[in-house]
Amino acid sequence: QSALTQPPSASGSPGQSITISCTGTSGDVGRYNYVSWYQQYPGKAPKLIIYEVNKRPSGVPDRFSGSKSGNTASLTVSGLQAEDEGDYYCSSFGSSSVFGGGTKLTVL
Amino acid sequence: EVQLVESGGGLVQPGGSLKLSCAASEFTFSSSWMTWVRQAPGKGLQWVATIKPDGSGKYYADSVKGRFTVSRDNAKNSLDLQMNSLRSEDTALYYCSRDQAYSSFDYWGQGTRVTVSS
Numbered sequence: 631q632s633a634l635t636q637p638p639s640a641s642g643s644p645g646q647s648i649t650i651s652c653t654g655t656s657g658d659v660g661r662y663n664y665v666s667w668y669q670q671y672p673g674k675a676p677k678l679i680i681y682e683v684n685k686r687p688s689g690v691p692d693r694f695s696g697s698k699s700g701n702t703a704s705l706t707v708s709g710l711q712a713e714d715e716g717d718y719y720c721s722s723f724g725s726s727s728v729f730g731g732g733t734k735l736t737v738l
Numbered sequence: 739e740v741q742l743v744e745s746g747g748g749l750v751q752p753g754g755s756l757k758l759s760c761a762a763s764e765f766t767f768s769s770s771w772m773t774w775v776r777q778a779p780g781k782g783l784q785w786v787a788t789i790k791p792d793g794s795g796k797y798y799a800d801s802v803k804g805r806f807t808v809s810r811d812n813a814k815n816s817l818d819l820q821m822n823s824l825r826s827e828d829t830a831l832y833y834c835s836r837d838q839a840y841s842s843f844d845y846w847g848q849g850t851r852v853t854v855s856s
Contacts, residue, residue, distance in 0.1 A: 633782070633784075662840065664839075664840035664841055664842065666841065666842045666843070668783070668843070670783075675833060675846040675847065675848055675849060676775075676783065676833075676843070676846055677846070678842065678843060678844045681838070681839075681842040681844070682839075682840075682842065687844065719782060719783050721783075721785075721841055721842075721843070722841060723840040723841040723842075724841075726785065726797060726799065727773070727785040727788065727837075727841040728785060728841075729775075729782060729783040729784060729785060730782070731782045732782040732783070
């Protein structure tokens with residue numbers, strides 16, 4: 631049950647695009663198309679923004695998109711906005727549920 | 739509006755026990771997989787336990803297996819987490835969440851804080 635690997639930080643200027651990676655193994659990310667992404671603001675509960683690799687729940691802006699290649703999933707945020715600043719976590723289905731360590735996104 | 743409201747957190751000594759509860763409303767609780775996720779202070783999210791809709795299947799992280807027990811009462815729309823033999827590393831904010839499918843958690847409570855310290 632090792633955690634998925636995410637970069638600890640990412641940053642970009644308003645209007646730019648950034649991509650956050652999430653690396654797992656052939657037993658979780660590589661095996662199943664069940665990768666999710668969550669956005670969390672300080673002091674708040676996580677919010678689901680991507681599920682099943684690239685699906686967006688109702689109400690999530692289409693600036694958020696997901697993809698996967700092999701054992702690595704990615705979250706892309708296009709047209710960065712100040713309100714996108716926060717922590718982002720990936721998770722995957724596998725032999726058990728597992729989360730990534732989180733990425734702090736800073737909008738410069 | 740969907741609501742998940744956790745309760746039962748607090749300060750407990752190492753080796754002690756605590757029972758967390760989660761009250762669910764405005765969704766079909768009885769047909770939902772439910773999960774506990776925790777977040778240690780300043781740290782990331784960690785999956786703790788998941789229970790099937792009818793309670794027949796329970797799954798635990800290795801770090802809590804044998805110490806924590808997840809249960810549910812579908813008649814009361816409630817989810818519990820019995821935590822025994824608590825350790826300092828169990829100190830965290832514990833969230834109740836719904837697993838819409840295959841580890842995709844779409845509803846979250848605001849969490850209840852557990853502190854294990856002497």
